[in-house]
Amino acid sequence: MSAATTQQEWLERYSGALMNTFGPPQRVLVRGEGAYVWDADGNRYLDLLAGIAVNVLGHAHPAVVKAVSEQLGTLGHVSNFFATEPQVTLAERLLGLLGVDGKVFFTNSGTEANEAAFKLTRRTGRTRLVSATGSFHGRTMGALALTSKEAYRAPFEPLPGDVTFVPYGDVEALRAAVDETVAAVVLEPIQGEAGAVEPGAGYLAAAREITQQHGTLLWVDEVQSGVGRTGAWFAHTAEGIVPDVVTLAKGLGGGIPIGACIAVGDAADLLQPGNHGTTFGGNPVAAAAAHAVLDTLEDEDLLAHATATGERLRAGLADHPLVADTSGAGLLVGIGLRKPVAPQVQAAVLARGVVINAAAPDRLRLVPPLILTADQADEAVAVIRDVLDLHVPATTSTTSETEAPA
Structure with missing residues (x-):
């Protein structure tokens, strides 16, 4: 087969060769550098999605490229019958960042990390789990059982586990649902897939108090x-x-697949030999990438930068007449809209060279690289505001709100 040269040719080959699990791709991307990506037709985009919160250092960051190249040239993969230095030191480092005594099980993704945690909860001798409405924990059967969205769940039911869903942020509903039969309560500190939805101050602290009262594990999906x-x-x-x-x-490997299930205190000993396993989890290349990510975040003070840049994005959009609210923390940014036009806004913003996400019909999500500059944030805000302006008159017209703008 001759090589494809245009984006349309690649899209046609995509539809002929890949399962239709994601729908038609929005673009075919061929290159990335920093906070920008380019498609197969040479168009450049400012990337405020970052592989869905994965590329925390942007694209082709020199530290990650160097770490992966050097590690792959030294030792690329071994089975988990053996240990490697990057694996051990990364586990120690994550426990140090958490400030806890515990143990780590490495995986290749967030879904797999949650599957490991799901299995860990079964070792308590209890089987009930409590999750929240609006949650997203992954697509495999165990992680899906903890995910509340009916459209994701219904085609695959019955799902494993005995899971009760309670309204996110409702302390009294959580209190009523938890008793001595519940193995774990699983919560996101901020619901990312839902569009950076926050539970309200004190919710996680109340969840900790409730779970401790009943000898139930508190599992936080970060x-x-x-x-x-x-x-x-x-x-x-x-x-x-x-x-x-x-x-x-997600962000742990800066684009290299890696996840982690971290168990604290007594929970660290629940999984024993034979209870769980993985072929690729914690391989030295992924661990080396994670070290490079953590080093760079520390050396360049990117946590403080994420806070400042996130505030800049929210402030730049908060006063637009179509914006109902802004939410999240740092560079996990949610933008609530007064009308259900988020998919149309997302598509129009993309056509103008900025990548964002429509998390819900009335909610946008921005999760850019943590290296995003103030000028780039302002550039994105200007584009988004211009597109939002196009939808303000439409909210009072007879035009269908689901009709895409010209």
């Missing part, structure tokens, strides 16, 4: 919110709590 995304290493630390389980992925 797959999207962790690794500096919110301006802190972990979003849950803002409430001063220590969970029993923390799951990580």
Whole structure:
């Protein structure tokens, strides 16, 4: 087959060769540098999605490229019958960042980290789990059982586990749902997939008190919110709590697949030989990439930068007449709209060279690289505001709100 040269040719080949699990791709991307990506037709885009909160250092960051290249040239993969230095030191480093005594199980993704945590909860001798409405924990069967969105769940039911969903942020509903039969409560500090939805101050602290009262594990899913995304290493630390389980992925490898299930205190000993495993989890290349990410976040003070840049993005959009609210922390940014036009806004912003995400019909999500500059943030705000302006008259016209703008 001759090589494709245009974006349309690549899209046609994509539809002929790949399963239709994601729908038609929005673009075919061929290169990235810093906060920018280029498509197959040579168009440049400012990337405020970052692989869905993955590329915390942007694209082709020299530190990650160097770490991966050197490690791959030294030792690329071994089975987990053996240990490697990057694996051990990364586990120690994550425990140090959390400030806890515990143990780490490395995976290749957030879904796998949550599957490991799911299995860990079964070792308590209890089987019930409590999750929240609006949650997203992954697509495999166990992680899906904890994800509340009916459209994701319904085609695959019955799902494993005995899971009760309670309204996110409702302390009394959580209190009523938890008793001595519940193995774990799993919560996101900020619901990323839902569009940076926050539970309200004190919610995680109340969840910690409730779970301790009943001998129940508190499992905090930091797959999207962790690794500096919110301006802190972990979003849950803002409430001063220590969970029993923390799951990580996305930004940890800066684009190289890696996840982690971290168990704290007594929970660290629940999984024993034969209970769980992985072929690629914690391989030295992924661990080396994670070290490079953590080094760069520390050396360049990017957590503080994420806080400042996130505030800049929110402030730049908050006063637009179509914006109902802004939410999140750091560079996990949610933009609530007064009308359900987020997909049209997202498509029009993309056509103008900025990548964002429509998390819901009335909600946008921005999760850019933590290296995003103030000028780039302002550039994105200007484009988004211009597109939002086009939709303000449409809110009072007879034109369908679901009709895409010309």
